[in-house]
Amino acid sequence: MDDASWPDESRRRRKKRQTRDALIDTALDLFETKGYEHTAVHEITDAIDVAERTFFRYFASKEDLALFFVKQEMDDFTDALAARPAGEAPLTTVRNAFRQTFEQLQGDDHLRNGEPRYLTVIRLIDSTPALLAASLRYVYDNSDRAVVVLSEREHVDPDVDRRPWLLIAIYGALVALVHREWRTSGCGGVEDMLASFDAYADQLGPAIAGRWSTSG
Amino acid sequence: MDDASWPDESRRRRKKRQTRDALIDTALDLFETKGYEHTAVHEITDAIDVAERTFFRYFASKEDLALFFVKQEMDDFTDALAARPAGEAPLTTVRNAFRQTFEQLQGDDHLRNGEPRYLTVIRLIDSTPALLAASLRYVYDNSDRAVVVLSEREHVDPDVDRRPWLLIAIYGALVALVHREWRTSGCGGVEDMLASFDAYADQLGPAIAGRWSTSG
DNA sequence: TCAGCTTATGTCATAGCCTGACAGACAGCA
DNA sequence: TGCTGTCTGTCAGGCTATGACATAAGCTGA
DSSP: OOGGGOTTSOHHHHHHHHHHHHHHHHHHHHHHHHOSTTOOHHHHHHHTTOOHHHHHHHOSSHHHHHTHHHHHHHHHHHHHHHHSOTTSOHHHHHHHHHHHHHHHHHHHOOEETTEEHHHHHHHHHHTOHHHHHHHHHHHHHHHHHHHHHHHHHHTOOTTTOOHHHHHHHHHHHHHHHHHHHHHHHOOOOHHHHHHHHHHHHHHHHHHHHSOOSSOO | OOGGGOTTSOHHHHHHHHHHHHHHHHHHHHHHHHOSTTOOHHHHHHHTTOOHHHHHHHOSSHHHHHTHHHHHHHHHHHHHHHHSOTTSOHHHHHHHHHHHHHHHHHHHOOEETTEEHHHHHHHHHHTOHHHHHHHHHHHHHHHHHHHHHHHHHHTOOTTTOOHHHHHHHHHHHHHHHHHHHHHHHOOOOHHHHHHHHHHHHHHHHHHHHSOOSSOO
């Protein structure tokens, strides 16, 4: 995002990155003010004076641009999962990968109107059915990969042993919950998210083991 | 689907239902042979000789038609959940609602080329990214409703007590797994699905309680 | 049976998303 | 300078979806 950080970059590459960043920034601005569905692609490209056709040379679709950061977040999670030390217990691994991913999000993202860019994107997604659908599909696809990673780490066959699926399902539910909390009451920071995670984990056993009631 | 079953139905209503059914049948045929994305709406409407515009008076979108049965399945599940007797334990309730929904699916659906129509649809969805995304979003929306139903049954506040979310997340994972199994190795019947459900439930406690490994 | 209302459909026009094909501009390199 | 490969603009077109208006068909009451 900072042009000076790649001084060795060729002029051609730099211009390309500038155009891509300009597309993202302009698009997010327009999405925020006019809404995703009421922003035409040509409005984005007109604003930075490139042809509409150019947009589709950078992004496969309008959706693709809007989900740029979400995809990165998901990929980061799977990468973090795969990179955790082998001795770690699976639940701990997921928890740590989760922590790393969100610390990264909060760390290296730059601000827009005083709030991190991914927050804008999450609100946008939650308020736009088409984007919500696409991001859920990405989570779904990513779950498959995460299950493979977990299964290989623990040397189990996911077709027989359902535990990897369970863990990832819980992770998915957690991410959804975290997004929900962000949307309504703002972002409480990494520690709040981990507290949510632990609350899930703590309630998991009792939820299934005995009778499920307010007193239990 | 059988015209004789509503003898009192007005001519207008009957024609409307016939057109709707013809649209669904023709569309599924074309989707199956040509693929969803390579089937244009005008091809569907040409085949039964109505205007393209008419299609969009019956269905909000091409997607809407393809997900017709999925939406019904989801709604049936939530309805079944709400209708279960109050004394039942939550996990049992979900299990029974699950059973009811799929028994209903297998019962009253009519055959296409020797297999139930919803099987065609599920394969279609799993092989079409756009449809998968849309159906996941519908599951997501439905989860919210299911959580509300469960929470009210058990008099808990879902914002504090995460257990309703956990149960529904597990249900979601199960549905995904069942669909996966259907897609690859055909449909094994209600009992197989319940066995999957129970396998999840049985592995849930041990998965979290102790160290998660092949020996545990 | 006819008039009048409602509903379903057809027709036309248009916006928006997306792709393919081709040509021109430009950076990088010999 | 001239060649090469990449990026971009332009044009044409297909597909999904919606709005506006007109027409036809079904229904209802006198």
